[in-house]
Amino acid sequence: MSGILLATLGSLGDLHPYIAVGRALLARGQQVRVATSIDYRARVEAAGLEFAPLAPSIAELGDPEQIARGFFNPWSGPRRLIEAMVTAPLRRAYADLRVAAEGVAVAVAHPITPALPMIAESRGLAWLSSVLSPYSLFSIADPPVIPNVEWLQRFGNWSQRLMRNLVRASVRRWERPLHTLRAELGLPAVNGSLLIDGQFSPRGTLALFDPSLAAPQRDWPAQTLVCGAALHDAGDPQEATTASDEALEHFLAAGPAPVVFALGSSAVWLARDYWKHAIAACRTLGIRGLLLTGMPLRQQLPSNVAAFEYLPYSRIFPRAAAIVHQAGIGTLSFALRSGRPQLLTPAGFDQPDNAARAARLGVGRVLPFRRAHDDGRLARELRALLADPEHARAAVEMAARSKHVDGAAAAAQRIIACMSQAGVRPGVIRA
Numbered sequence: 001m002s003g004i005l006l007a008t009l010g011s012l013g014d015l016h017p018y019i020a021v022g023r024a025l026l027a028r029g030q031q032v033r034v035a036t037s038i039d040y041r042a043r044v045e046a047a048g049l050e051f052a053p054l055a056p057s058i059a060e061l062g063d064p065e066q067i068a069r070g071f072f073n074p075w076s077g078p079r080r081l082i083e084a085m086v087t088a089p090l091r092r093a094y095a096d097l098r099v100a101a102e103g104v105a106v107a108v109a110h111p112i113t114p115a116l117p118m119i120a121e122s123r124g125l126a127w128l129s130s131v132l133s134p135y136s137l138f139s140i141a142d143p144p145v146i147p148n149v150e151w152l153q154r155f156g157n158w159s160q161r162l163m164r165n166l167v168r169a170s171v172r173r174w175e176r177p178l179h180t181l182r183a184e185l186g187l188p189a190v191n192g193s194l195l196i197d198g199q200f201s202p203r204g205t206l207a208l209f210d211p212s213l214a215a216p217q218r219d220w221p222a223q224t225l226v227c228g229a230a231l232h233d234a235g236d237p238q239e240a241t242t243a244s245d246e247a248l249e250h251f252l253a254a255g256p257a258p259v260v261f262a263l264g265s266s267a268v269w270l271a272r273d274y275w276k277h278a279i280a281a282c283r284t285l286g287i288r289g290l291l292l293t294g295m296p297l298r299q300q301l302p303s304n305v306a307a308f309e310y311l312p313y314s315r316i317f318p319r320a321a322a323i324v325h326q327a328g329i330g331t332l333s334f335a336l337r338s339g340r341p342q343l344l345t346p347a348g349f350d351q352p353d354n355a356a357r358a359a360r361l362g363v364g365r366v367l368p369f370r371r372a373h374d375d376g377r378l379a380r381e382l383r384a385l386l387a388d389p390e391h392a393r394a395a396v397e398m399a400a401r402s403k404h405v406d407g408a409a410a411a412a413q414r415i416i417a418c419m420s421q422a423g424v425r426p427g428v429i430r431a
Helices: 014-029 038-046 064-071 078-086 090-100 115-123 148-153 156-175 176-186 244-253 274-285 315-318 329-336 351-360 369-373 377-387 389-402 407-421
Strands: 004-007 031-034 048-052 106-109 126-131 205-207 225-227 259-262 289-292 304-308 322-325 342-344 363-367
Touching: 004 014, 004 090, 004 342, 014 031, 014 038, 014 329, 014 389, 014 407, 031 038, 031 090, 038 048, 064 078, 078 090, 078 156, 078 176, 090 115, 106 115, 106 315, 106 407, 115 126, 115 205, 126 274, 126 407, 148 259, 148 289, 156 176, 225 244, 225 407, 244 304, 259 274, 259 315, 274 289, 274 304, 274 369, 274 377, 274 389, 322 329, 322 377, 342 351, 351 363, 363 377, 363 389, 369 377
Parallel strands: 004 031, 004 106, 031 048, 106 126, 126 205, 205 225, 259 289, 259 322, 289 304, 322 342, 342 363
Antiparallel strands: none
């Protein structure tokens, strides 16, 4: 039996915030179950949380590089992601979540777990929605930067409304299996998109991003709480880290602070020759570099560059001279707390919007990922970043503002409050 269910699907960037929230709930005496892909079982259980399987698995999607390139395609990627992660495994996900939701008092849904709101509606189960970045709120008042149509920002709200209507109509077609399932369950029909408008709970939405990135807007879903980033960056519990720890400390002690290059857990599969350009930029600028590659890097490295498959961001970012990263919301949240200037290289999804918001804070510069492969471009942008003291100053100020933000704690308190509002005493499981 478990008091609270947290359901999430996607990359590690989609898993870690819910582990952080789950641990905050555990610290407050709650019982927590996390429903997610079977691939993450060891990570969930290592955090002290109960695990429940949720289709699809990451492994069944196929070759990671091929899948990433398909999902990050600016035109067909969203449709492919919805089909692979939502509609194709929908019946299995629904069955998994029916089991996972047994005995819980409150559930929290990730944006691509639409079966959970259906189960909650059918059972009268209290639930909260959640988003990880401002992009998912799709505000007209604070319009997001949409991949491949960034120019829309220049044309005002009318263009944003047009794009929002086009996106809603497209997603509505792609998600037809969801509406079919709702009808089979005897739930009322929804005219709009379930994955856009229908993802939000009437009880409230947990916005798991820092308040510095977006202020509440009049067109946000009702009762949206900006909790702040929910941070967790533990490595794979099945992998030993002693050797990498020793190698890291040896490298850091051998010279000036390096520039850290990171691509998160999904964009890293797009890298191909990116690391060669990162190494070349370090050589051109005469600086040291530390590459977080996500997988073995099979090439000879110069003495001024080191590569690691994984290092906790909370450990390495504050020791960097600067951070070059893909602007995934988790990576960005750790970078904002590091006090280091950033070169943001967004590849897709919410990353261009996250990068634009960080740039508006003054902490860094933006170079689209596709441009980072142009000859010399990465080095030129990195040189400009390191030469501008204003980026360094803004980064230090932002770190001071961010260090007291604890999104996991704020989210946990809101979830417990939701239990009380639903007539369940915190810490007590409804039979």
